[in-house]
Structures are given as structure tokens and as C-alpha cells.
Amino acid sequence: MDKTEKNQIVDSDIAQLLLKHRKARNWTVTELAQRSGVSQAMISKIERGVSSPSATILSRLxxxxxxxxxxxxAELEEHQNSLVRFAxxxxxxxxxxxxxxxxxxSPAGASPELIKVEIPALGQLTIPASAIEHLCGQTLWMxxxxxxxxxxxQTHHLQAGDCLALTxxxxxxxxxxxxxQSCTYIVAFSQKNR
Structure with missing residues (x-):
């Protein structure tokens, strides 16, 4: 696994994972592009490791x-423990x-899953509806x-301690x-049963 610093996921890791998942489904780049709304050229660049995907593009894929x-x-983890993920x-x-x-x-396979996100000063993150339609909902805690x-x-102005439930x-x-100042929040979510 390629790492620039301890536990840092890098573009080559992402490239390998996306290529592996696309091939496991026997999809062409064209098929993944049609399903995700991401251009074939961008998918090809990401899979070759020559372009770094944004959070929005990675969510769509x-x-x-x-x-x-x-x-x-979670597939990048070398030593998975289903009960504990130490700091x-x-x-x-x-x-x-x-x-x-x-x-x-959260540990691999946990439900709900927990992630922490930090958005830099004046930063912005857009997540398309299609990227969260397979979730049961999510709860964000500042x-x-x-x-x-x-x-x-509708805009909700949140500050430290506020909690938003998106159903x-x-x-x-x-x-x-x-x-x-950057802002930091935790999100909890679970996937719908398929």
C-alpha cells in the first residue's frame, strides 16, 4: 500500500481500488461513466493515477x-479488527x-459507520443526492x-455542538x-439493506 505518511490514503491506492471494483463488475470505463455521471476521461485518469479525484467525484464513483x-x-487496511479501530x-x-x-x-464493517470531516476556512463540499441515496440516513455532529x-x-447554520439528522x-x-478557522464534524450513517 502506497503511503506518504502514516495512514494517509493516496491517489495510487484509490486508483487500484476503483480499477479492481470496476473490473470485478465486468464494467467498461464507459459503463462506469454512465452509471456515475463522471466522464470517461476522468475515470481513466483516476485509474491510471494521473489525476486526483475530488470528494464529489469519488462519492459518485x-x-x-x-x-x-x-x-x-476499509479495503486498504492491512490489519482489520472488526471490534476496534484505534486512533x-x-x-x-x-x-x-x-x-x-x-x-x-469506525472499524471496517461497523454499522453505523463513523467518519470525521474537516473543511478548511471558506471551503466547500458538495455531495450529490445519488451519492447518499443508498444510505438509511445520516447524522452530523459539529x-x-x-x-x-x-x-x-434550505440552509442550516451549524456551530460546535449542533447536530443535524438527514433522513x-x-x-x-x-x-x-x-x-x-476550519470546521470539523462527525457523520454517522448506515447503508440500506440491498
Whole structure:
């Protein structure tokens, strides 16, 4: 597994995983593009490791293959423990385009899954409805900073300690309005039974 620092997921890891999952389904790049809404050229660049996917693009690709990013990233774990994921084992991935950092907190296979997200000052993250339609819902708990969470044309202004429960699929746009401080939150979610 390629690592630039301890537990850092890098582009070559993602490239190998996406290629493996696409081939396991006997899909062409064209088929994955049609299912995900991501261009063939971008998928090809990601699979060759020459382009770094944004969080939005990675979410679309994972959703097209009916897996969460947490489950995708769990495959990179060298020593899986189904009961405990110690702090020093928590993997993280940085979206190089936006600076957003995503940590996998829960052990592989846990339900609900827990992730921690940090959005830099004035950063923004958009998650298409298609990327969360296979979830039972999700609950977001703010740890620090401020977050404007927009879903279905309604914006919720959240700060540390606030908790938002999203029980339906809709495009979500998260914006950190602070020009100096990052914001951090935890999300809990479970996949629908298929």
C-alpha cells in the first residue's frame, strides 16, 4: 500500500481500488461513466493515477458501485479488527482540490459507520443526492467551527455542538463560512439493506 505518511490514503491506492471494483463488475470505463455521471476521461485518469479525484467525484464513483467511501477505504487496511479501530489506525484521505480531510473512524464493517470531516476556512463540499441515496440516513455532529449545510434549498447554520439528522436523499452542500478557522464534524450513517 502506497503511503506518504502514516495512514494517509493516496491517489495510487484509490486508483487500484476503483480499477479492481470496476473490473470485478465486468464494467467498461464507459459503463462506469454512465452509471456515475463522471466522464470517461476522468475515470481513466483516476485509474491510471494521473489525476486526483475530488470528494464529489469519488462519492459518485463509489455510489455507482453500491459502496460507501468508508467501505472502499476499509479495503486498504492491512490489519482489520472488526471490534476496534484505534486512533493510530484511523485512515485519512485529503481531497487535494479542496483541502478537505476525511478520517475513517469506525472499524471496517461497523454499522453505523463513523467518519470525521474537516473543511478548511471558506471551503466547500458538495455531495450529490445519488451519492447518499443508498444510505438509511445520516447524522452530523459539529465538533468545531461553523458550517452552512444546505439541502433542498434550505440552509442550516451549524456551530460546535449542533447536530443535524438527514433522513432523506438530497444534494447536500456544506460550506465553511469562516475565513480563518476550519470546521470539523462527525457523520454517522448506515447503508440500506440491498
Amino acid at each position: 463509489a455510489n455507482a458501485m453500491n459502496i460507501t467511501l468508508s467501505k472502499l477505504f 493510530h489506525q484511523q485512515q485519512h484521505w485529503t481531497d487535494e482540490q479542496s483541502g478537505i480531510i476525511r478520517w475513517t473512524l 465538533l468545531s467551527g461553523n458550517l452552512d449545510f444546505r439541502v433542498n434549498h 432523506f436523499a438530497g444534494e447536500c452542500q456544506m460550506t465553511n463560512p469562516d475565513s480563518e
